[in-house]
Amino acid sequence: xxxxxxxxxxxxxxxxxxxxxxxxxxxxxxxxxxxxxxxxxxxxxxxxxxxxxxxxxxxxxxxxxxxxxxxxxxxxxxxxxxxxxxxxxxxxxxxxxxxxxxxxxxxxxxxxxxxxxxxxxxxxxxxxxxxxxxxxxxxxxxxxxxxxxxxxxxxxxxxxxxxxxxxxxxxxxxxxxxxxxxxxxxxxxxxxxxxxxxxxxx
Numbered sequence: 001x002x003x004x005x006x007x008x009x010x011x012x013x014x015x016x017x018x019x020x021x022x023x024x025x026x027x028x029x030x031x032x033x034x035x036x037x038x039x040x041x042x043x044x045x046x047x048x049x050x051x052x053x054x055x056x057x058x059x060x061x062x063x064x065x066x067x068x069x070x071x072x073x074x075x076x077x078x079x080x081x082x083x084x085x086x087x088x089x090x091x092x093x094x095x096x097x098x099x100x101x102x103x104x105x106x107x108x109x110x111x112x113x114x115x116x117x118x119x120x121x122x123x124x125x126x127x128x129x130x131x132x133x134x135x136x137x138x139x140x141x142x143x144x145x146x147x148x149x150x151x152x153x154x155x156x157x158x159x160x161x162x163x164x165x166x167x168x169x170x171x172x173x174x175x176x177x178x179x180x181x182x183x184x185x186x187x188x189x190x191x192x193x194x195x196x197x198x199x200x201x202x
Contacts, residue, residue, distance in 0.1 A: 064132025
């Protein structure tokens with residue numbers, strides 16, 4: 001997989017059957033019993049999009065950019081018309097945090113650099129590829145968690161958040177590796193001591 005394209009579904013906070021067909025991962029929202037973002041798996045795996053021209057099933061999330069692309073969608077934004085009329089299902093901040101963390105994990109899993117050319121919104125893809133059917137797409141030009149952020153800055157904001165989660169996870173990985181090395185060193189020291197004591201008894 002070569003890139004991640006981030007969308008909103010223009011639906012409610014729960015994915016419907018059509019949305020599950022179109023995206024690999026969908027991030028829903030539940031208020032009760034406690035507010036949370038929920039990751040739903042789409043009907044296709046990311047690997048199904050390695051080739052989208054051989055007649056096999058794939059997730060058609062981005063017109064003109066499906067091949068090699070992982071489609072991640074945040075559930076919501078039904079009724080959105082513009083930044084002054086956002087509808088009754090604005091994306092919740094907790095959904096975005098789940099999205100950032102998920103994308104960071106996917107970047108690590110598939111070795112995808114966190115750059116503008118490889119991690120982008122559907123809106124950004126359409127701007128870069130105006131001859132495709134993704135031209136004019138509005139996801140994501142508005143964040144309810146940061147409503148004053150201009151549409152042309154949202155992609156950079158999202159990438160910076162993903163990078164933060166990526167670095168956070170890397171620190172945890174490094175911490176675990178260091179702990180494992182210390183454990184191995186202690187075990188080796190113990191073995192060396194036991195071997196020395198055994199030799200002294202001979």
